[in-house]
Amino acid sequence: MQNFEKYTKGYFMPPESSLKWTQKESITEAPVWCSVDLRDGNQALVIPMNLEEKLEYFQLLVKLGFKEIEVGFPAASETEYDFLRALIEQNLIPEDVTIQVLTQSREHIIQKTFESLKGTNQAVVHLYNSTSVAQREQVFKKSKQEIIDIAVTGAKLLKKYAAETEGNFKFQYSPESFTGTEIDYALDICNQVLDIWQPSTDNPVIINLPATVSMSMPHVYASQIEYMSERLNYRDNIILSLHPHNDRGTGIADAELGLLAGGQRVEGTLFGNGERTGNVDIITLALNMYSHGIDPKLNFENIFEIIGIYERLTRMKVNERQPYTGKLVFAAFSGSHQDAIAKGMKYREDNDCEHWTVPYLLIDPKDIGREYDGDVIRINSQSGKGGIGYVLEQKYGLDLPAKMREDFGYRVKNVSDRQQKELMTDEIYAIFVEEYVNINTPVEFINYQFTQHDDFKTNVSIKMNEEIEELTGVGNGRFDAISDALQSRLGISYDNLVYTEHALEVGSKSQAISYIGITAPNGVRYWGCGIDIDIMTSSVKALFSAVNKMSNNE
The missing domain is CATH 3.20.20.70 (Aldolase class I)
Incomplete structure (x- = not known):
């Protein structure tokens, strides 16, 4: 810049050294x-x-x-x-x-x-x-x-x-x-x-x-x-x-x-x-x-009330990056930041920590009336799987397997990048449902019935091409038998089946959710999710969802 030489210090240092304050660590x-x-x-x-x-x-x-x-x-x-x-x-x-x-x-x-x-x-x-x-x-x-x-x-x-x-x-x-x-x-x-x-x-x-x-x-x-x-x-x-x-x-x-x-x-x-x-x-x-x-x-425990009164009476606005009080000061968009925060919060839950040490969060946002949902983990094209998974877990009680979180994370980031906007929690959940939950095309699950002799045998009712069909499968368990029936009818194969399930703790507690991942012969992994009041039915719906995703991509 030009003209810098016209400026000089306008202050005065004390005539004697006054530096005792430098020996103090903190305000007490x-x-x-x-x-x-x-x-x-x-x-x-x-x-x-x-x-x-x-x-x-x-x-x-x-x-x-x-x-x-x-x-x-x-x-x-x-x-x-x-x-x-x-x-x-x-x-x-x-x-x-x-x-x-x-x-x-x-x-x-x-x-x-x-x-x-x-x-x-x-x-x-x-x-x-x-x-x-x-x-x-x-x-x-x-x-x-x-x-x-x-x-x-x-x-x-x-x-x-x-x-x-x-x-x-x-x-x-x-x-x-x-x-x-x-x-x-x-x-x-x-x-x-x-x-x-x-x-x-x-x-x-x-x-x-x-x-x-x-x-x-x-x-x-x-x-x-x-x-x-x-x-x-x-x-x-x-x-x-x-x-x-x-x-x-x-x-x-x-x-x-x-x-x-x-x-x-x-x-x-x-x-x-x-x-x-x-x-x-x-x-x-x-x-x-x-x-x-x-x-x-x-007392600043209800910061949003204070902001509301302040902005109304002064006609001023609190900047989004104002320390502690701005809308974005606790927000993490970066994937690595989100992952660290999510793991830090999980660590607190598991270890009953006395002091607050969560990465990237100087204080607990809840102490001043902020919420983790919508205030801390914010989702856009820069977000990572950890943050996206954390949002689903906190708001909807969904605990996705690690690899499924990664798969879903890419899908959410692609949507945010394509639409050039931040995604709200309900939008993220809608993407999850559309991509994974109870997918019923080309094969719709209707019902099943098991019999057991030396092996499990199942009769599975499906709807395909607008027609009801009865399939039969055999395996060393009920789930294996249904998988056998599907692969035989569709002429497909997959392996490395990954399965987890849990009760839904948010919303109706009577429902169960299952996650299934299968690997196609070309090495691509497909994920499906099933939700039902019966845990076995939810797992079957998850399998159908994963198989349908694989079939739709072949």
Whole structure:
């Protein structure tokens, strides 16, 4: 690409090494979650939510388990003010949920913010001002000290109006555009704000360090967080919060490494909705932790319900490849993947496994309301015999012999390739029935009767060319006798007969299914299947099906 030389890094590494986080293997507990869907998320929508929609979204967030929810910027618009008042006046805020409101460092805005909070039990008042080099030079045209003065003035005003307003208020400060700010300068601003607020054990303060614009690789953000965490005043009485955006596609990595580096709280949105490429996706973050055996303290057990509400209220769509939640994220089309998943599931059944280790599936799809049928094994021209057989077994209880699975797999793939589409489960079953089950041309099975002396003897009634015929066969068993009758009448021969059968466990349990494979003189194997309430009759129908397939192909 051209013009690459006009770009340079806009971030600042800490002046001293901050790499202790690299010695940690994993996150060990869930952070405090704060949803900013109703502020950052809502302001990024083409059509922002109206009052009723925001009320419904708030109730969804409560149901999912969020204990801190940023409800908006009440001094910015009447819609946001009215929404906050509706929450308070209609008693919609549970006692264990804290709402958060945003304010700039301007007195009339801070005053209206506290007016909007009258009657609430508890709230976080979130003060912010932008501190980056680009914002200072290009937008505000102010010196470092003038930017500090804005933050300090706002901190004093929050303390003043909180003292004059009934309720329990926690303060939060964000040096907005933190990632583009000199780290020592960001530390100085935060510490000056903290000196005004004087956090204590009973009254902690939130310091929020946002990647307002993601500018660096995730390890840089982690180093910035660790540097701040180790040098902030009153550290034991501070809740260090992260607010990653996703400009570089690293929002999740920024949050995870930031938590290793000292972060204790995460602000984000469902599905990562937000300005530009969005905020960090809390669902992905939480389920990443879940996949490591950590309780995320949020409930995503019915993901389709959540998606439905989210898409209806935001008019946004969840991408098919969105981690955990997209329609295709558990889907396996590749034959080798399908085979591994099917064998992994079978291994779990046989070994009563304590932990989830199924190949290609990071978590059990059922834990978030997904189904194996239709969600995991998806059939198209790239699919393999293992996956196709697995679909039949899970949905219809059919346990095909291995070689028959291979034969059927090729037939299904050919249909999918010819039609250029994915095949649904019912379509796959229809192909199976058409290709193998109770095939009755050119010879239709009617009935049979056995007698036994030294050998088994059978009389078989068939229909061929629209006429009923009686055949006689002899063998060392009933099945062998029927086979002898068929070969004699049709003038054919075959060997290497393979036979399996089982009860159908899905649908009517009184039915039996049999599978038979025969090998023609030219070495081609033909498969047939029979289904009947009588196990012997089902095996006879399977034999007729295989013989008919061979006859039709000669």
